[in-house]
Amino acid sequence: MTHATETDDVAVRPSTSKTAVSYVRVSTKEQAERDGDPDGYSIPAQKAANARKAEWG
Known part of the structure; x- marks a missing residue:
């Protein structure tokens, strides 16, 4: 008789959550201040x- 361990149980359950990382940056002070400029990447x-x-x- 085989007993499932907690690790085995987790391995068979599909994950429904996702994780993401978002990285934002600016190169210049002017770029940081372009909040209303559609061409700016503030x-x-x-x-x-x-x-x-x-x-x-």
Whole structure:
């Protein structure tokens, strides 16, 4: 008779959660201040783009 260990039990259950890491940065102070500029890649603009990517894959 074989007994399943806790590790065996975890291995057969599919994971339903996902983890992601988002990295944002700017090179210059001017770039950091482009919040309203659609061509700028400010921290808020990068965060929004990363959130969209994470949501839709």
